[in-house]
Amino acid sequence: MTDRGSGRGVYAGVDVGGTKTAAVVMNEEGEVLGRARRPTRPGDSGVVESVVAAIADARRLAGITAPLRAAGVGVPGAVDPVRGFVGRAVNIGLDGFALADAAAAALGVPVRVDNDVTLAAQGLAHRLGETSLALINLGTGFGVGVVLDGAALRGHRGAAGEIGHLPFDPRGSRCGCGLVGCLELSASGGALARAAGGRSVPRLFSDAAAGEASSATAVEAFCAALALGLRIVVQAYDVDTVALGGGVFASQAMFMPRVRAIIDDQAASSSFLRDLRITERLRVVDDTSSSAAEGAANWVRESSTIT
Ligand SMILES: [Zn+2]
Known part of the structure; x- marks a missing residue:
């Protein structure tokens, strides 16, 4: 590949997931020049090393020698995007870590850190040419990222989109957040995995479709909770597009018709x-x-090139 962006510098973006760390390198025009993906190492130093190595892989694989100007990093957890401080990101072993400062020291360029779903909503909006979009990511929880008028909505305390911790089932169990019966205890990949017990989630869906009573009850609760979550997102933000992501959507044919039917009813x-x-x-x-x-x-490209 050619070294476009040469001389003017490039920008890196990294998504640190529970198992994989994905990196892209783009030029000042926003064109993606290189990509890489590698296993995530958890913990403070592990995450920093994963970020540095993923960017290095993306540069090397694409033959990019132009200097790195800045990097943006997404993590699955609570982040103060102003300071780049990660409060709690259990899936990658962080609990109170100044990731932006540590990664900036390791890379030698400014680093900004934000919640992964917020950044994914921005990336998706950019790719689809949308200025009004919410991304609901069903993983262990009910993650929501919102883009309004082309800008990410973060809120006063970074809590915009924390819909997963609204009450859904008053007889439900206690959530990691301390409340009882939160929506994400029913509307998430984690909820389906718990309901499946030792089975796979696709097996849970096929057992439910075959009429097995407890599986059918669990899938119906998931569909009802997801339908409510979709309604809350639309009624709260009125975005043009509600994007749905997460591994569970590989089985969408087994539940999305029911979710749509609940809303239509x-x-x-x-x-x-x-x-x-x-x-x-x-x-x-x-x-x-x-x-x-x-x-x-x-995010880092636009905030660098505007000034
Ligand atoms: Zn909760």
């Missing part, structure tokens, strides 16, 4: 809900990890 008796046309806004997307890395690179 509710809309049948409400012209208010019908006029929102919620199901028309839904769009299943794949590879949110690449979107997060692209969103992270664009």
